[in-house]
Amino acid sequence: MPPYDRRRIRRRLSGVTSHVACVTTVDDVTVIATESLSKRFPRVTALDRLSMDIGPGVTGLVGANGAGKSTLIKILLGLSPASEGRAEVLGLDVAAHGPAIRERVGYMPEHDCLPPDVSATEFVVHMARMSGLPPAAARERTADTLRHVGLYEERYRPIGGYSTGMKQRVKLAQALVHDPQLVFLDEPTNGLDPVGRDEMLGLIRRIHTDFGISVLVTSHLLGELERTCDHVVVIDGGKLLRSSSTTDFTQTTTTLAVEVTDTDEHPDGTRAMREALLARGVDVQDGSGLPGAGHTLLLTADGEDTYDLIRDLVADLGLGLVRMEQRRHHISEVFTSADRQDGTHHDQQRKEAAGHGG
Numbered sequence: 001m002p003p004y005d006r007r008r009i010r011r012r013l014s015g016v017t018s019h020v021a022c023v024t025t026v027d028d029v030t031v032i033a034t035e036s037l038s039k040r041f042p043r044v045t046a047l048d049r050l051s052m053d054i055g056p057g058v059t060g061l062v063g064a065n066g067a068g069k070s071t072l073i074k075i076l077l078g079l080s081p082a083s084e085g086r087a088e089v090l091g092l093d094v095a096a097h098g099p100a101i102r103e104r105v106g107y108m109p110e111h112d113c114l115p116p117d118v119s120a121t122e123f124v125v126h127m128a129r130m131s132g133l134p135p136a137a138a139r140e141r142t143a144d145t146l147r148h149v150g151l152y153e154e155r156y157r158p159i160g161g162y163s164t165g166m167k168q169r170v171k172l173a174q175a176l177v178h179d180p181q182l183v184f185l186d187e188p189t190n191g192l193d194p195v196g197r198d199e200m201l202g203l204i205r206r207i208h209t210d211f212g213i214s215v216l217v218t219s220h221l222l223g224e225l226e227r228t229c230d231h232v233v234v235i236d237g238g239k240l241l242r243s244s245s246t247t248d249f250t251q252t253t254t255t256l257a258v259e260v261t262d263t264d265e266h267p268d269g270t271r272a273m274r275e276a277l278l279a280r281g282v283d284v285q286d287g288s289g290l291p292g293a294g295h296t297l298l299l300t301a302d303g304e305d306t307y308d309l310i311r312d313l314v315a316d317l318g319l320g321l322v323r324m325e326q327r328r329h330h331i332s333e334v335f336t337s338a339d340r341q342d343g344t345h346h347d348q349q350r351k352e353a354a355g356h357g358g
């Protein structure tokens with residue numbers, strides 16, 4: 001472990017090449033690269049010829065339970081050998097440089113692994129010392145990190161009395177305490193309620209924006225990654241389904257979403273609007289099956305004419321126009337289309353995962 005050095009943080013934040021010769025932290029480098037990476041267990045292929053490049057920023061690794069996410073992280077940390085193929089983390093080959101990678105990378109494991117009888121401070125200081133920080137720096141970094149994850153007030157209480165959310169924050173703190181260049185967070189929102197999940201996602205975002213640390217975060221909840229990540233990698237049955245920027249996943253479609261008010265004359269404004277559109281030969285779908293769609297009507301935009309027609313019909317019917325906008329794709333739709341192509345494979349798991357999304 002290189003000695004604790006605050007200047008390193010400043011250099012990283014200003015985007016200058018780090019003091020480690022083969023590692024750079026400028027914006028256009030590949031942080032993680034895999035090439036035809038496979039991992040076979042006796043009864044299951046956990047990773048199947050996975051090739052991808054991941055740059056700096058916050059990257060979501062999404063897949064249903066058993067998709068191979070944790071297996072990939074263990075290989076990237078140099079803790080488990082691949083059966084075939086190769087991988088690099090921060091420019092270092094995982095097969096040859098596991099210890100050097102683990103010096104530079106923080107890891108938040110999926111499962112509860114915290115000792116119940118010690119306080120967050122004692123545990124995180126211990127992990128900082130294990131990473132090579134001198135005693136004073138370990139204590140200072142522990143206090144800073146626990147404050148960052150929102151556990152400062154509770155830091156002297158035994159971990160055994162913590163809630164699930166607090167335990168997740170301790171795991172996050174120990175992954176950050178040695179000032180890594182990259183962190184792997186395995187299912188950090190597991191077991192959290194919606195508020196706790198939002199807070200955790202906010203923290204994860206700030207790991208990158210406040211400290212310049214790149215993040216690989218796994219989840220089986222598709223929707224939450226849409227808001228948090230710059231880039232999303234989707235794997236299924238150990239195979240790469242898709243790797244793109246979040247904006248590519250959520251690009252606009254040609255589908256227009258229209259929502260109108262009800263009036264005394266038209267107590268069901270949506271229905272009146274649908275009938276008026278159908279009478280003009282416009283094919284309209286009911287969007288109520290889509291996440292958050294409510295009373296939305298969906299129709300295909302055919303240039304400016306469609307907008308003009310909607311405006312005129314709303315005025316003729318005396319309705320209010322609540323919303324008229326082009327729909328964006330939801331990440332969960334990647335899974336829906338995969339279901340159509342491959343109706344049998346992991347069908348149920350994917351539907352469960354997609355059900356949380358959007």
Ligand SMILES: Nc1ncnc2c1ncn2[C@@H]1O[C@H](COP(=O)(O)OP(=O)(O)OP(=O)(O)O)[C@@H](O)[C@H]1O
Nearest residue numbers: 041044045046063064065066067068069070071072
């Ligand atoms: N040590 C092991 N021995 C045998 N099979 C394993 C081992 N580790 C993982 N597997 C299998 O490999 C597949 C991928 O598991 P992995 O834990 O990587 O999935 P995951 O996407 O992280 O899902 P989860 O979040 O449920 O852990 C699963 O079928 C799992 O049962």
